[in-house]
Amino acid sequence: MQELIPPNFKLSQFESYDGTSDPVDHLEAFRTMMLLHGAPDTILCRAFPSTLKGAARNWYSTLKSGTIFSFDQMSHQFVAHFVSSRCPRKGSEFLMNIRQREGESIRAYINRFNVAVLEVWNLDQSVAMAALKGGLQKNDLLFSLEKKYPRDFADLLARAEGYVRAEEAFKMKDEETARERQAGDSSKPAVGKRSREAQPRSRSPPGHKRAHTLPRVRRQRSLNHGVRRGSPPGRFCNYAPLNASKTQVPMEVREQLPRPERMRTHLGKRNLNKFCLYHHDHGHDMEECIQL
Incomplete structure (x- = not known):
């Protein structure tokens, strides 16, 4: 032998x-x-x-x-x-019960789904695509899949990877912003104290009264100051048309996008069924994002 x-x-x-x-x-x-x-x-x-x-x-x-x-x-x-x-093989209906949990990332959901796929015997790709899409929560990935259905299961996973990277990039930006805000809040009292100490004192001799500005001059100064401080920035009325949706464009230029401002709308007044990957928050989707 x-x-x-x-x-x-x-x-x-x-x-x-x-x-x-x-x-x-x-x-x-x-x-x-x-x-x-x-x-x-x-x-x-x-x-x-x-x-x-x-x-x-x-x-x-x-x-x-x-x-x-x-x-x-x-x-x-x-x-x-x-x-x-022998380990019993599971049917395709097993995948239909897999749902993306509240707060679960797209990557974690897809990894959990792929592990379950290995337990299904003779799985049809069309069934796998329908099950994965049906288990998604309302997000930009689901919007993209509904708008243009993938060719096969491999194409679906490749498209999902782009949204996974975008979601993780926005999460890192949010964490970085939170750290900077926390560092700024902790340094505010010290900065305020130094600014007050560095503020020059009046050099007027004791008993000397400062000259009063005429009321008309004061009013004019306040009006001019209000125009400079309160005037809203100008906005364009016409924009060049995009050759892709507002959901796809940020995925191509995500490295060049500025950091989004924090959403000011109260959480109770937002639409929780919509999620913006740019702000990484609920209230609207990327098609309705004013900043984008």
Whole structure:
């Protein structure tokens, strides 16, 4: 037997089977490995027992001499004896129950969905796409999939990856903004104290009264000051038309986008069914985002 097996192949490196896991998986892995090295049927029958241990080894020792004539016959008896250890395969309807949880990121949802896909037997791609899309919450990814349905499951995952990166980038920006705001709030009292200490005192001698400004001059100064401070910035009336939706454009230029201002609308007055990936907050979607 050793002369027919390549010298660089060692059965000791093959994972042993003790009868507690799926026998079909072990059998197919062994068959594939041996056929890859060109081992004939007789070598498969002789080498297979060396991959067994525990209860599986005890089962092999009960086989009577002269009763096994091919590896297929041994495989059939092996699977029939350990059939109770097989993991039950789940149907496609199992994927329909997977939903994106409240507050769960798109990446975490897709990773959880892909793990469940591995447990489904003979899965159809159209069923997988419908199940993944049906489990999404109301976000820009769902809007994109409804607007243009993907070609296949691989195309869906590739498009979802773009939204995953955008979601993570906005989250990092939000965390950075929160850290800067927290650092700024902690330094405000010290800055205010230094500014008051650095403020120059009046050099007027004691008992000297400062000259009063005429009322008309004061009113004129206040009016001019109000125009400068309160005048709203000008806005354009006409904009160049975009060649893509407001949802797709930021994905292409997300590295050049400025940091969004914090939404000022009270949370109770916002539409919680809409989510803006630019602000990373509820209230509107990217198609309605005024800042974009």
